[in-house]
Amino acid sequence: MLGGGLMTKLYNTPIKTIRKKCLDCCNDKVKEVRLCQAVECALWPYRFGRRPTKAILDTIKEFYSKKVEPA
Numbered sequence: 001m002l003g004g005g006l007m008t009k010l011y012n013t014p015i016k017t018i019r020k021k022c023l024d025c026c027n028d029k030v031k032e033v034r035l036c037q038a039v040e041c042a043l044w045p046y047r048f049g050r051r052p053t054k055a056i057l058d059t060i061k062e063f064y065s066k067k068v069e070p071a
């Protein structure tokens with residue numbers, strides 16, 4: 001039943017949903033999500049379930065500045 005003070009959420013925010021997907025991707029291993037190297041994955045910047053830190057943004061910039069497109 002909905003309402004009546006029931007606090008169960010039917011769905012998460014998009015960012016929390018991304019976090020859940022990353023945990024799913026890593027067999028619910030928090031450490032593995034942290035260590036994920038898949039910078040090109042669309043979810044990567046948000047894998048901690050929060051706005052990306054400067055360190056994360058710097059890593060992305062570094063990654064794409066070095067990336068060479070295939071000929």
Ligand code: SF4
Pocket residue numbers: 021022023025026032033036037038041042043044045047
């Ligand atoms: S960012 Fe990493 S952990 Fe998250 S879905 Fe992509 S590959 Fe999986």
